Amino acid sequence: MNKNFVKMFFTLSFLFSILTITYSQDGEGQGGMSPDIKEQQKRIIKEMDQRLPELVKKKNEGVIGENSRGYVAFVNSSGESETQDVVNIINEENANRNQAYALIADYMIKDHSITIEDVAKQRAKQLRIDAPRGHYIEVNGSWIKKENYEEANDIK
Amino acid sequence: MIKKTLLVSTFASLAALGQGCFHSSHEVDIKPVEIKPMHITIDVNVKVEKQLTDFFEEIDRKAERISSQEKKMVTPSDVTIAAPTQISTSTSTQINDKK
Numbered sequence: 001m002n003k004n005f006v007k008m009f010f011t012l013s014f015l016f017s018i019l020t021i022t023y024s025q026d027g028e029g030q031g032g033m034s035p036d037i038k039e040q041q042k043r044i045i046k047e048m049d050q051r052l053p054e055l056v057k058k059k060n061e062g063v064i065g066e067n068s069r070g071y072v073a074f075v076n077s078s079g080e081s082e083t084q085d086v087v088n089i090i091n092e093e094n095a096n097r098n099q100a101y102a103l104i105a106d107y108m109i110k111d112h113s114i115t116i117e118d119v120a121k122q123r124a125k126q127l128r129i130d131a132p133r134g135h136y137i138e139v140n141g142s143w144i145k146k147e148n149y150e151e152a153n154d155i156k
Numbered sequence: 157m158i159k160k161t162l163l164v165s166t167f168a169s170l171a172a173l174g175q176g177c178f179h180s181s182h183e184v185d186i187k188p189v190e191i192k193p194m195h196i197t198i199d200v201n202v203k204v205e206k207q208l209t210d211f212f213e214e215i216d217r218k219a220e221r222i223s224s225q226e227k228k229m230v231t232p233s234d235v236t237i238a239a240p241t242q243i244s245t246s247t248s249t250q251i252n253d254k255k
Contacts, residue, residue, distance in 0.1 A: 041211065048215050056222045100211055108207045111200055122204045123212075130216065132223045 037107050040099070048096050055089055064090065065136030065143055066127045070120030071097055075136045075143045097123070 055072070058064040063086060065075040071094045074082060101119040109119075128137050133147045 045211075045215060049218065052215065052219055053222055056219055057226060060223060060226050104204070104207045104211060108211075109200070109203050111203070114200060114204065119204055119208065122201065123208050126205070126208060130220075132220065135223075 034107075037103060040103055044096050044100050044103075048093065051089060051093060051096075055093060058086060058089065059135045062134075062136055062145075065138060066124065066131060067138040068121075068124050068128075068141075069117075070101065070123040070127070073138070 055064065062075055064072050067073045072090050074086070074090070097120070098116065101116045101123065105114050105116045105119045128139070131137050131146045133145075135146050136143045137146055
C-alpha cells in the first residue's frame with residue numbers, strides 16, 4: 001500500500017513538473033514579456049499614433065502607399081508631393097515599423113530562424129488585405145489602387 | 157555438410173529478414189521528414205501573424221476610423237452654392253397686387 005502511494009506521488013510530481021515547464025515556456029511567447037519590451041512597444045505605438053492622422057491623410061490623397069516589404073513609400077517618386085514633410089513622415093513611420101518588426105522577431109517569437117524581413121513581409125500581407133479602398137498598395141513591383149486589386153483578384 | 161547448409165540458409169534468411177525490416181523502417185522514417193517543415197512553416201506564420209495583430213491592433217483600428225471619417229468629411233470648397241435668381245419687377249408687382 002505504502003509502495004503504491006510513493007509510486008503515485010512520484011508519478012504525479014513528475015507530471016506536474018512537466019506541465020509547469022510547458023506552461024512557463026508558452027507564457028514567454030505570449031503575455032510573459034519583460035517590462036523593457038513592453039515599454040518599447042508602448043513608445044513605438046505612441047509615436048505611430050501621433051503621426052497617424054497625417055499619414056492616413058496622405059494615403060487618402062494617394063501620395064503615400066504600402067509597399068510589398070511592410071513599409072510605406074511614395075506612390076510616385078518624382079512628383080510635387082515629395083515635400084520634406086512627407087519625406088519625414090515616411091522615414092519616421094518606417095523607422096518605427098522596423099523597431100516593431102525587430103521586437104517581434106527577436107523577443108516575441110521564440111524561433112531564431114525568424115528574421116525582421118519575415119515579420120515585415122507578413123505585415124505587408126496583412127496591410128494588403130486590410131487596406132481601405134482608395135489606398136495604394138504595391139503588388140509585383142507596381143502601385144495599384146486597392147479596389148482595382150480587389151477586382152483583379154475577385155475579392156469582395 | 158548438412159549442418160553447413162543449414163547454417164548458411166539460416167544466416168541468409170536472417171539477413172533477408174533484417175533487410176526487410178530495414179526497408180520498412182526506412183519508409184516510415186522519410187514521411188515525417190517531408191511533412192514536418194511545412195507544418196513548422198505554417199505554425200511560425202500563424203505565430204508571427206498573431207503577434208503582429210496584437211502589436212498593431214490599436215493603431216489599425218484607429219487608422220480605419222480616421223480614414224473613413226476623412227472620406228465622409230466634406231470641405232466648404234467642395235460645396236457649390238447656386239446664385240439666387242433675381243425676381244423681375246413685373247413679378248414682384250404681381251405678388252403685391254394679389255395681396
